[in-house]
Amino acid sequence: MSLFKAYFHFGPLTLLALIYMSCGNNSKSVNSPNNDTFIPTKPSDFRAVALSPSSIRLTWADNSDNEAGFRIVRLDSIMDPGRIIATVSANHTSYFDTDLRDSTTYHYRLQSLANDTCSGYVWAEATTLNLGLTLIGECPTSKSAMHLSINENFLYLATDSTLIILDIEDPRNPRALGSVSFPDWIIDLCAIQGYVYIANPNQGIRVVDISNPEAPTTIALYEIDVGTMGVCAYEGLVYINDYWNVKIVDFTTPTSPVLVGQYFTGYHYHHINGFFVSDSRIYLAAADSGLAIIDIADPTSPTLLSLHATGETAFSVRAFGSYVYVRDRGGFRIFDISNPYTPILIGNLALEEGSELSISFPYAYVQPHSQYDLYILDISNPANPAYLAYFGEHNSFDILSDGTYIYLAMGPEGVAILRYLI
Known part of the structure; x- marks a missing residue:
C-alpha cells in the first residue's frame, strides 16, 4: 500500500487529503520511478450528470493504452472514505450509478487499473434530481x-x-x-x-x-x-x-x-x-x-x-x-x-x-x-x-x-x- 499527498479544491476550501491506494496484492507506488512503464495514464474529462432522482451517469476520456479497467468509488461526502461501486473493463468510458437517493449530492473518484498498479484519481460530483409529484x-x-x-x-x-x-x-x-x-x-x-x-x-x-x-x-x-x-x-x-x-x-x-x-x-x-x-x-x-x-x-x-x-x-x-x-x-x-x-x-x-x-x-x-x-x-x-x-x-x-x-x-x-x- 502506498501513501501520497494530493490537493483538492472544493470552492473556496482547499483540502489537503492523504489517500491510501490499494492496487493489488503486490502494490507498487504510482510515484515509483522503476514502474513508470506499467502505470496507466489516469483518465480525464470525468463528468457526473444526474439523469433522474435515482440515477447518475458517469463519463470519462480513456487516456491509457495499457489499462485493464477502471475503478469507480462513490462518496456520500468529501470526507467520506467511500466505497468501490464498480470496476469496469478496459476501453469503457461510461457507467450508470442507480438506486440513489433523490436530492442528494454524490462524489465520485475514478482511476485506471493495470495489473497491480493504478493511476491517480480524477473527481466528479452530481446531485440527483428532486421528483415532486x-x-x-x-x-x-x-x-x-x-x-x-x-x-x-x-x-x-x-x-x-x-x-x-x-x-x-x-x-x-x-x-x-x-x-x-x-x-x-x-x-x-x-x-x-x-x-x-x-x-x-x-x-x-x-x-x-x-x-x-x-x-x-x-x-x-x-x-x-x-x-x-x-x-x-x-x-x-x-x-x-x-x-x-x-x-x-x-x-x-x-x-x-x-x-x-x-x-x-x-x-x-x-x-x-x-x-x-x-x-x-x-x-x-x-x-x-x-x-x-x-x-x-x-x-x-x-x-x-x-x-x-x-x-x-x-x-x-x-x-x-x-x-x-x-x-x-x-x-x-x-x-x-x-x-x-x-x-x-x-x-x-x-x-x-x-x-x-x-x-x-x-x-x-x-x-x-x-x-x-x-x-x-x-x-x-x-x-x-x-x-x-x-x-x-x-x-x-x-x-x-x-x-x-x-x-x-x-x-x-x-x-x-x-x-x-x-
Whole structure:
C-alpha cells in the first residue's frame, strides 16, 4: 500500500487529503520511478450528470493504452472514505450509478487499473434530481374519461362516445371548449394537424375537423369491416389497427381517404393489443407472440423484420431511440433494437397486471393494476429500470406526458394534470 499527498479544491476550501491506494496484492507506488512503464495514464474529462432522482451517469476520456479497467468509488461526502461501486473493463468510458437517493449530492473518484498498479484519481460530483409529484389541475366530466391525445395547447378527451376538447394553456385551470358525440363508443383517438381521428370499434375511423375547437365537426367516416382497436398518425399517414391488421391510410383529402398499404398479422396467433409507429417502423404488442417489428420504409409494402416472444400477453408498446418498451402481463420490459432484426431483452421490472404505458425519457408511466394507480419508473439505465414515484387510489385509463406534465384519464373522476421535477 502506498501513501501520497494530493490537493483538492472544493470552492473556496482547499483540502489537503492523504489517500491510501490499494492496487493489488503486490502494490507498487504510482510515484515509483522503476514502474513508470506499467502505470496507466489516469483518465480525464470525468463528468457526473444526474439523469433522474435515482440515477447518475458517469463519463470519462480513456487516456491509457495499457489499462485493464477502471475503478469507480462513490462518496456520500468529501470526507467520506467511500466505497468501490464498480470496476469496469478496459476501453469503457461510461457507467450508470442507480438506486440513489433523490436530492442528494454524490462524489465520485475514478482511476485506471493495470495489473497491480493504478493511476491517480480524477473527481466528479452530481446531485440527483428532486421528483415532486403534485396534482395541479383537474377537470371533472359528466361521463367517464377514457382516452387522451394532446396537440399544442389542447387536450383531446374521449369520454365513452363523446370527444371533448380542453384548453390546457394554463394547466392549473383546464377549460372545456367544445364537444361532439358519436353513435358508437370511442376506443382510441389521435389529434394532428387540425383533425382528430376517432377509432369507433364497430364502425371504423371518424374524422373530426377541429379548426374551431369550440365547434368540432365530424366530416368523414372511414369504414372498417373488422373491429377497430387503435389509431395514430406518422409522417402524413394514419395507421389503424384492428384485431389482425394494420392499415396505412392517406387522409390528405379527409373525405376521400386512400388505403396505401396493409400488414396482416395472422389471426389469433398475432392478435394485436397495441401498436406504436416511429422511425419508419410499426411496433406491435401482440397477444400471443409478444413484440413484432414491421418495416414501413415503403408504406405500400410493410415487411416483418422480427418477432420476439416475451412469454406473456403483451398489452402496449412504445419506442424511443434505440429501445422499445413493452407492457405485458408479467411486467415492464425494455428491448435494445439497435439491430431491429434481433431485438435483445436487456431490462425487466416485475409489475402487477396492467395495460397503459407512456414514455417521456428518462421516465416511463405505467398503470400497475386493473386501471388503478400510476407508477413512474426511471428508465435512464435501460438495463435496470427502477420505481420512482406512485400516484395511488385513482383510476388511470389513459396516461400521457409531454415532459413537463402528466395527464391522466381517470374514468368517472375526470382528468387530472400532475407536475413533476419541481
